[in-house]
Amino acid sequence: QQQVKQSPQSLIVQKGGIPIINCAYENTAFDYFPWYQQFPGKGPALLIAIRPDVSEKKEGRFTISFNKSAKQFSLHIMDSQPGDSATYFCAARRRGYQKVTFGTGTKLQVIP
């Protein structure tokens, strides 16, 4: 119940395309869903996060869509750029806890 399942494992899109990364969870006690971006040789960094009381959140070209009834959430990257090439992790955290459960990661490559 602590798992967060993430797909796909890797993704290649052309510049300007809209890559979509999907995540699913089982534990209804999760109440905070962050996405992290990791470049090679760097640590993960928070990209955008959402709470289950909203269905969508946008920050710049990055959008999280959240479906509470299906226990699924996804990251969309609008007008993707080669600089977006990185590994993306979805994650979830239980109410009242600091421990974060990470998905397995999606390696995104945006080709010019």
Next chain:
Amino acid sequence: DAGVIQSPRHEVTEMGQEVTLRCKPISGHDYLFWYRQTMMRGLELLIYFNNNVPIDDSGMPEDRFSAKMPNASFSTLKIQPSEPRDSAVYFCASSSPGLAGYEQYFGPGTRLTVT
């Protein structure tokens, strides 16, 4: 702020040797996390501290691993004796409940290679 600082950035050691990884969290953060990242297992939480006290060490793989946080500005992760399967990138992260969403800030990581 300098962010989370980890040292060394790279460590190559022989099987059986003791390895000590170091972390300095962001000043004012009272949570500290140690993670291990491998291709096979992804990002795994090993242990985390709150106000220098270990809260959850269920992710520590075995007794060869130990972690300490003697004060608010320093933590170590020690592996003794090291084995080739310990080769991974080890990250330290810190956070504070005062931050919106309790964001964890990660350090640059230590790449450990055990030969």
